[in-house]
Amino acid sequence: MKLLIIGGSGFVSGTLARIALEQGHLVTTVTRGQRKVPEGVQSIIVDRKEREAFAEAIESHGGEWDLVADCIGFAPEDARQDIECLKNRARHLVFISTDFVFDPSDRVYPQPEDGAYRADNSYGHKKRLCELEILNADTGNMDWTILRPCHIYGPGSLLGCLPTHGRDPDLLQKMKAGQPLALVGGGHFLQQPIFAPDLAALILSCAGNKSCQGGIFNAAGPDIIESKKYYEIIADVLGVRTSFVEIPVDEHLKVSPSQDAFLCHRIYDLTRLKEAGMKAPSTSIQDGLRLHAESLLNPR
Ligand SMILES: NC(=O)c1ccc[n+]([C@@H]2O[C@H](COP(=O)([O-])OP(=O)(O)OC[C@H]3O[C@@H](n4cnc5c(N)ncnc54)[C@H](OP(=O)(O)O)[C@@H]3O)[C@@H](O)[C@H]2O)c1
DSSP states (O other): OEEEEEBOSSSHHHHHHHHHHHTTOEEEEEEOSSSOOOTTOEEEEOOTTSHHHHHHHHHHHOOOBSEEEESOOOSHHHHHHHHHHHTTTBSEEEEEOOGGGBOTTSOOSSBOSSOOBOOSSSHHHHHHHHHHHHHTSOOTTOEEEEEEEOSEESTTSOOOOSTTSTTOTTHHHHHHTTOOEEEEGGGOSEEOOEEHHHHHHHHHTTTTOGGGTTEEEEEOOSOOEEHHHHHHHHHHHHTOOOOEEEEOHHHHHHHOGGGGGGSSOBOBOOHHHHHTTOOOOOOOHHHHHHHHHHHHHSOO
């Protein structure tokens, strides 16, 4: 199929581009050209925030796509841009939202897609505004699907799922040196991380699937674990022992109030995704974290 990725050279979008190419799809990417795009894509260079330039770039490219994946929509204007510029050129739009749309202090376990949303100026609230933009728009003949991934991990990103070692560039070094890890809440918050290649497969599985048209879906991995388990699996890969120091939640929130979204159980009901016949994430946390850690230990 013909796939357009808004993004294409970063973590999620780069993983999607590589997997789509491996599967023989024709891939076009939209980036600002600051990072190398995977070999084999057709590259459009434009800053999506430059609205007129973006519209012109799409227009002059003239493409038509079976699937568009917007991996970098963060403001309602971005979602509006997808609809305005692509509804007559794409059969299906997949918009990558986030589990941070939910209010961390008002959750259900496992959390279904309908719930209490944040109402502030946060990243998660802005993603919810993007969702509403799409939900309420006239998208013409273009189908759409919104995916809400939780913690995404895998080669191409840093390791770490919880403050104070979220995406910690020195995590492996610290663990090898036997340094205790300081985790908020002692690392007891539950998580259901999704492996980036599984997310890519899920995105691709939306194309041509009428059951996911007009739907919002949680996107989480197959395993529910305590956050500390994530670090223990990495310790096993390294062949080291690890220990933890607990940072009290209220203490951490006083210094980093914007990190409240991390400080709740992040576990999700995947019934809707499975019933729609989409590709359910299946990589075990052990296998995924091993691949992730090894990619950092042996960079290519
Ligand atoms: N990471 C997580 O755990 C997590 C969890 C839930 C949801 N999400 C969502 O997953 C999505 C992907 O996140 P990611 O961090 O992996 O990003 P990404 O998809 O790798 O995005 C970065 C890409 O976008 C391009 N880009 C950035 N700004 C641009 C602009 N203004 N115009 C055109 N291209 C631009 C970058 O290339 P250039 O720099 O060359 O432009 C790069 O190719 C996001 O929507 C995020 O909210 C992430």
